[in-house]
Amino acid sequence: MRRLTTTALATTALATTLALGSLAAPAAHAQESDTYAVTGATIHTVANGTIENGTIVMRAGQIVAVGGADTPIPAGATIIEGSGKHVYPGMVDAFSRLGLTEIGAVSATNDQSEMGDWNPHLEAYQAIHPASEHIPVARANGITHTLAAPGGGTISGQATLIHLDGWTVEEMRIEESAGMVISWPRVGGGGRGFFGFGGGNQDRSFQQRLEQYEEDIAELDEWFGAAAHYKQAMDAGSDRVTRDLQLEQLARVLDGGLPVIVQANDERQITDAIEFSEKWGLDLVLAGAEESRDMAATLAEKGIPVILGPVQRTPSDRDAPYDEPNTLPGVLHEAGVEIAFATFNSSDSRTLPYEAANAVPFGLPHDAALEAVTLGPARILGVGDRLGSLETGKTGNVIVADGDPLEITTRIEHVFIKGVPVDLDNKHRRLWEKYKNRPAKATTT
Amino acid sequence: MSRSLNLVLGLTLALAGGLAAQEQPVLVTGATVMTASDAGKIENGAVLFQNGRITAVGPASEVDAPSNAQVIDATGKFVIPGIIDAHSHIAADAINEGSVAVSSMVSIMDVIDPTDISIYREAAGGVTTSHVMHGSANPIGGQNAIIKHRWGQDAEGLLFEGAPPTIKFALGENPKRSNFGGIPGIPDRYPQSRMGVMDVIRQAFTAATGYKAEWDAHDARVAGGDRNAIPPRRDLQLEPLKQILEGTRYVHAHSYRADEILQLMRVAEEFGFRIHTFQHVLEGYRVADEIREHGAHASTFSDWWAYKVEAYEAIPYNAAIMTERGIVVSLNSDSDEEARHLNQEAAKTMKWGGMTEDQALAMITINPAIQLNLEDRVGSLEVGKDADLVIYDNYPLSSFAKVRTTFVDGEVVFDVDRDMEMRQQMAAERTRLLEMLGEAEETDEAGDEAPGSGNGGTR
Numbered sequence: 090m091r092r093l094t095t096t097a098l099a100t101t102a103l104a105t106t107l108a109l110g111s112l113a114a115p116a117a118h119a120q121e122s123d124t125y126a127v128t129g130a131t132i133h134t135v136a137n138g139t140i141e142n143g144t145i146v147m148r149a150g151q152i153v154a155v156g157g158a159d160t161p162i163p164a165g166a167t168i169i170e171g172s173g174k175h176v177y178p179g180m181v182d183a184f185s186r187l188g189l190t191e192i193g194a195v196s197a198t199n200d201q202s203e204m205g206d207w208n209p210h211l212e213a214y215q216a217i218h219p220a221s222e223h224i225p226v227a228r229a230n231g232i233t234h235t236l237a238a239p240g241g242g243t244i245s246g247q248a249t250l251i252h253l254d255g256w257t258v259e260e261m262r263i264e265e266s267a268g269m270v271i272s273w274p275r276v277g278g279g280g281r282g283f284f285g286f287g288g289g290n291q292d293r294s295f296q297q298r299l300e301q302y303e304e305d306i307a308e309l310d311e312w313f314g315a316a317a318h319y320k321q322a323m324d325a326g327s328d329r330v331t332r333d334l335q336l337e338q339l340a341r342v343l344d345g346g347l348p349v350i351v352q353a354n355d356e357r358q359i360t361d362a363i364e365f366s367e368k369w370g371l372d373l374v375l376a377g378a379e380e381s382r383d384m385a386a387t388l389a390e391k392g393i394p395v396i397l398g399p400v401q402r403t404p405s406d407r408d409a410p411y412d413e414p415n416t417l418p419g420v421l422h423e424a425g426v427e428i429a430f431a432t433f434n435s436s437d438s439r440t441l442p443y444e445a446a447n448a449v450p451f452g453l454p455h456d457a458a459l460e461a462v463t464l465g466p467a468r469i470l471g472v473g474d475r476l477g478s479l480e481t482g483k484t485g486n487v488i489v490a491d492g493d494p495l496e497i498t499t500r501i502e503h504v505f506i507k508g509v510p511v512d513l514d515n516k517h518r519r520l521w522e523k524y525k526n527r528p529a530k531a532t533t534t
Numbered sequence: 535m536s537r538s539l540n541l542v543l544g545l546t547l548a549l550a551g552g553l554a555a556q557e558q559p560v561l562v563t564g565a566t567v568m569t570a571s572d573a574g575k576i577e578n579g580a581v582l583f584q585n586g587r588i589t590a591v592g593p594a595s596e597v598d599a600p601s602n603a604q605v606i607d608a609t610g611k612f613v614i615p616g617i618i619d620a621h622s623h624i625a626a627d628a629i630n631e632g633s634v635a636v637s638s639m640v641s642i643m644d645v646i647d648p649t650d651i652s653i654y655r656e657a658a659g660g661v662t663t664s665h666v667m668h669g670s671a672n673p674i675g676g677q678n679a680i681i682k683h684r685w686g687q688d689a690e691g692l693l694f695e696g697a698p699p700t701i702k703f704a705l706g707e708n709p710k711r712s713n714f715g716g717i718p719g720i721p722d723r724y725p726q727s728r729m730g731v732m733d734v735i736r737q738a739f740t741a742a743t744g745y746k747a748e749w750d751a752h753d754a755r756v757a758g759g760d761r762n763a764i765p766p767r768r769d770l771q772l773e774p775l776k777q778i779l780e781g782t783r784y785v786h787a788h789s790y791r792a793d794e795i796l797q798l799m800r801v802a803e804e805f806g807f808r809i810h811t812f813q814h815v816l817e818g819y820r821v822a823d824e825i826r827e828h829g830a831h832a833s834t835f836s837d838w839w840a841y842k843v844e845a846y847e848a849i850p851y852n853a854a855i856m857t858e859r860g861i862v863v864s865l866n867s868d869s870d871e872e873a874r875h876l877n878q879e880a881a882k883t884m885k886w887g888g889m890t891e892d893q894a895l896a897m898i899t900i901n902p903a904i905q906l907n908l909e910d911r912v913g914s915l916e917v918g919k920d921a922d923l924v925i926y927d928n929y930p931l932s933s934f935a936k937v938r939t940t941f942v943d944g945e946v947v948f949d950v951d952r953d954m955e956m957r958q959q960m961a962a963e964r965t966r967l968l969e970m971l972g973e974a975e976e977t978d979e980a981g982d983e984a985p986g987s988g989n990g991g992t993r
Contacts, residue, residue: 194713194842223840403871407651410957411658411874436840443878446933497881497933517839520819521851521887525858530823 124148125505126162127489130171135178135464136478145176147485150508155479169489169503177459177494178478179233179486179504182438183396183466184350184376184431187224187235188217188251188258193436202241207312209339211246213237214265217258223435225515228253230439231494231501233486234263236431236470238270238350238376243309244339245270248350250470252486254506267470268374269342273353273362274305306361313369316340345372348471354379354398354405363393374469376431379405382417385424394427394469397461400447401440412451418461419452428457429466446495458495484508556944559584561599562925564609567591570899571914574892581613583921586943591915611938612930614895615914616662616922618902619873620833621786621813621866623667624652625692630669631676635709635724635734638701639770641677642666646689652870653692657683657940657948659874660930662922663694663912665866665902667813668702670788673709673725673734675702677774678786680906682922683940685947698907700810701774704788705731705798706844713842732797739805742775749776784810784907786833790844792820799828811905813866815856816848822859831905832856833864835872836879837886853897854887864902881931894931 125147132143134155144160146153154160162168191198200216217237227235238248247266255261276298293301320340322330341347351362354377366373375381377398381388388395397418404413421428430444445458453461467477475484485508492499504511560583567579569591580597582590590597599605623629627645631637646666656664662683668676680697707713709731711722725731748766755763777783785802789795789812802809811831812818816839818825818832825832834856839848857863865880867873876898883889883897903913912920921944927936940948 192840192843192846194707401871401875403652403655403874408960411655411953437838440837443933447875447878449934450927450936495933497878498884498931500885516847517849517851517886520847520849521855524819524822525851525855527820527823530827 122165122167123150123508124163124166125169125485125508125510126166127169127171127174127176127487127503128162129158130174130176130489132176132479133178133459134479135460136480142172143176145479145487147487147505147508150485152479152481152483152485152487152508155481171489173491174502175490175492175494176479177231177488177490178463178476179488179506180231180441180462180494181429181466181470181477182227182232182235182432182441183429183462183469184238184248184433185227185235185438186237186240186433186435187227187253187438188219188221188237188435189213189239190435191218191221191223201239202245203239204242206242206308207244207335208239208242208246209244209269209312209316209342210334210337211239212249212266213239213247214249214258214262217249217251217261219255219258219261221435222516223438224253225512226436226517227438227441228504228506228511229501229513229515229518230442231488231490231504232438232441233488233504233506234476235438236267236350236466238268240270240272240352243272243274243305244312245272245352247338247347250472252506254509254511263472263476264470266341266347267472268348268350269339270376271309271349271351271362273351273358274302274309275353275355275358276302306365310365312339313343313365317343317369342371343369345370348372348374348469350374350376350396352376356380356384359384363387363391366393376433378421379414379417382413382420385421385426388421389425392427394429394465395421396429396431396466396469397421397444398431399433400430400444415448415451418445418448418458419454422453422457422461427465427469428461429469430458430461431466442495443497446497449495455495462495556584556586556921559589559600559603560606560921560941560944561597561603562606562608562613562923563594563597563599564607565611565613565925567613567915568891568895568930569915570615570892570895571916573916579613581915581921581923583923583941583944586921586945588915588917588919588921588923591917606925606939608925612926612928613915614660614877614924614926614930615899616912616920616924616940616942617660617876617898618663618665618864618906618908618913619656619661619867619876619898620665620811620864620902620905621667621868622656622664622870622873623669623868624656624664624870624873625650625681626666626679630671632669632671633723635672636674636738636771637668637672637676638674638738638772638774639676640668642668642679643677643693646679646681646692648687648689648692652873653681653683654685654948656870656873657685657942658937658950658953660877660924660926660937660940661873662924662940662942662947663903663906663908664873665700665786665906667700667786670702670704670708671711672702672704673731674738674775675704675788677701677783680908682942683947684942684945694908694911696911698784699774699777699782700784700786700906701778702788702813703735703785703798703809705794706788706790707842708788709734728794728797731794732801735798735801736804738772738775739779739801739807742772742779743805745769745772746776746779778807779805781807786811786813786905788813790814790816790848792817796821796824799824799830803828814868816845816852818861819849819852819855822856822861825856826860831862831864831901833866833902833905835868836865836882850882850886852887853883854889857883857887857889857893857897862901862904863897864905865897866902877926877930877935878933881933884931891931 128144132140189201239246250263250267251261316339319336349371376396378395464477467473487505489503563580567576580594631640666679678700680694681692809830815832837850880894900913903909925939
């Protein structure tokens with residue numbers, strides 16, 4: 090039994106975890122053992138309460154035991170003494186661009202949105218860049234998996250659920266296709282445009298913009314109608330229909346076989362998206378939902394989950410209360426809506442826990458905030474049986490911290506993905522190490 | 535002309551402000567008072583203020599309130615100095631005069647918008663002073679404004695009276711217009727490279743040096759009794775640069791890459807002036823010793839990166855490295871959203887760079903005050919300073935922090951209970967107006983739909 094003392098851990102905390110893995114490389118599979126245990130820690134299972142002085146054991150990628158101090162530890166396990174530490178499920182950014190973009194201003198690094206409005210056949214999976222510098226940055230703050238989602242157009246494409254570790258996207262894959270992303274059309278409000286230089290809708294009346302919106306919805310409806318006919322023909326074994334990749338992929342959502350993640354923020358969008366989903370029998374997940382406050386009861390009643398737009402945003406309009414973004418999660422939760430937090434971003438994915446925390450002093454219970462970055466999104470994304478909590482049989486995505494991961498000053502000391510410790514080094518830490526050690530500049534003569 | 539007008543208005547305002555200032559003493563007591571001064575953190579502390587100034591700070595047992603004082607029991611709560619945002623773009627009708635490479639003749643002070651709701655929302659996040667800056671479209675940009683978050687006052691009433699003037703410079707991708715190609719309304723113009731950016735600055739200060747020499751010669755003639763001396767023609771573009779050379783206007787330079795930071799310092803040294811504060815300065819960690827040696831301050835972001843090429847090597851440890859190398863560092867927002875939680879951004883330096891609580895707090899209070907040359911007025915809780923302070927329900931350097939009350943000049947500009955009351959008043963007002971509209975529609979019944987009820991397909 091190899092035992093790592095807390096002293097040894099303290100010295101490794103800044104640079105690497107344990108003795109495993111080369112710099113910034115995806116986790117090497119354990120050289121000596123595929124079994125890990127954290128002992129003596131406070132274990133926040135999310136599913137079954139909190140265990141003081143608890144032990145969690147991972148083997149071959151899975152959690153095999155969660156319990157008290159008397160939990161047996163298999164021979165050969167690598168042990169982390171976790172007294173004073175806290176163990177949580179790894180956090181999931183329920184809607185991000187991780188792996189799909191590198192530098193916002195450089196279009197050459199954009200693989201998150203394609204031209205055209207109707208792209209049900211496009212998959213984020215095809216474009217995820219496992220070596221993106223953003224991935225180890227997010228991971229170092231305890232984000233262990235994410236929904237990498239495409240954007241742009243109306244039917245944006247299929248989002249992929251990935252572990253934030255792996256040599257290839259195949260090793261990162263949880264669900265190649267976890268949902269069809271639709272960016273719901275909007276009437277648009279004109280606005281000041283870009284830097285006051287004019288913007289898209291300024292020169293059109295509300296009536297014109299409304300007509301355009303209705304045309305967009307009608308076109309979306311036609312796509313679904315076409316997909317339904319296509320599916321009908323294919324199911325009937327027709328040999329007279331040419332294979333159509335767009336319709337074939339869109340048809341996957343028709344019987345609820347693939348969740349439809351609809352980005353919608355204003356009331357009109359949300360109402361119409363719900364109506365549309367009911368018409369076509371879709372498994373609807375709302376993303377954004379900034380103006381869903383007055384519809385909380387409806388969402389709860391219909392069982393429509395919400396991936397919340399950023400809490401760290403300005404209120405939706407000038408007259409909205411200053412804390413509108415902060416109170417919304419609590420309102421939805423109170424009404425019984427399943428919620429998840431997300432960054433809708435790549436470089437900022439590491440700030441996910443603070444999105445959740447910022448709702449807590451404004452009415453969201455702390456446990457619900459934690460659940461909404463762990464088990465909640467796992468359920469919403471259809472993997473609640475495999476991820477999101479510390480339970481026997483679940484995938485070993487686990488973090489060890491010196492406190493509550495939703496608190497900024499907490500340090501994430503170990504991250505396990507698929508039951509294996511991953512390297513917490515990243516571009517930022519390397520630059521820090523390098524430049525904080527720059528020799529003092531010789532004084533100019 | 536506008537400058538002298540500003541001066542007059544400023545003086546008038548200072549007098550008016552003095553007359554209108556909070557007269558009843560206020561005692562906030564029982565809180566953990568984080569002073570951002572040598573007094574550090576005072577458990578069970580108290581702050582007393584009157585007429586907009588702090589009159590006592592210390593342990594609650596040692597601060598006696600006058601009998602007429604309003605006493606706020608803040609037991610279990612936290613008090614910090616009002617947050618100062620060293621880089622903001624709120625409360626302004628325009629940000630960039632981007633048509634020219636040197637826009638030093640324009641001023642944000644001319645376009646203050648006192649109705650911008652961000653003034654209030656940021657006060658609800660603890661911000662009491664903001665440096666409202668010109669944009670970054672030009673190597674030498676416009677003059678900035680410093681405001682207090684006196685929500686409800688007019689444009690002049692917001693201006694921080696007596697604040698030393700500042701100006702914006704900008705380096706790198708923005709003045710090169712690198713990320714703005716092909717956008718209608720944004721002209722291509724010189725410069726397009728970092729060489730050109732430095733040249734624009736050097737050309738401008740060559741002209742300003744000559745302009746200053748003309749004025750110095752003229753002033754000498756006048757001082758020597760020459761009553762017939764004809765003054766040089768006044769140049770509104772060069773005047774602010776002359777002030778920079780004279781050390782009476784302070785340069786705040788938008789910058790990202792270490793090389794451009796270094797080069798700007800060398801150009802400034804060549805002309806005998808100093809960069810007062812580097813803004814953003816995301817690669818400041820690479821040239822921290824050089825920045826300190828030059829004597830510049832640094833105002834940076836907590837953890838933003840990768841939004842453009844020059845931000846790709848930004849690290850959340852930047853503030854910590856620069857602090858450890860002896861630079862006065864602040865954290866700014868550059869955003870009406872980020873400004874609402876600068877306390878949390880400060881906490882990030884404790885996480886990523888190992889800053890102490892005092893160091894982190896200083897980055898949003900006394901350090902930005904120093905960077906704006908206002909450290910004698912604001913930035914810490916000390917006797918004689920402006921009564922700008924924030925009461926938090928809980929520990930402020932936290933993602934769970936919530937502001938209860940914000941004071942500017944001793945007046946409440948935000949209070950969570952008052953906010954709730956105002957919401958109810960607004961809701962009642964809205965209901966009343968809708969009822970009036972309903973009555974009007976009934977009396978206007980002619981078979982047509984009432985205005986605003988929409989038609990065809992709307993809900």
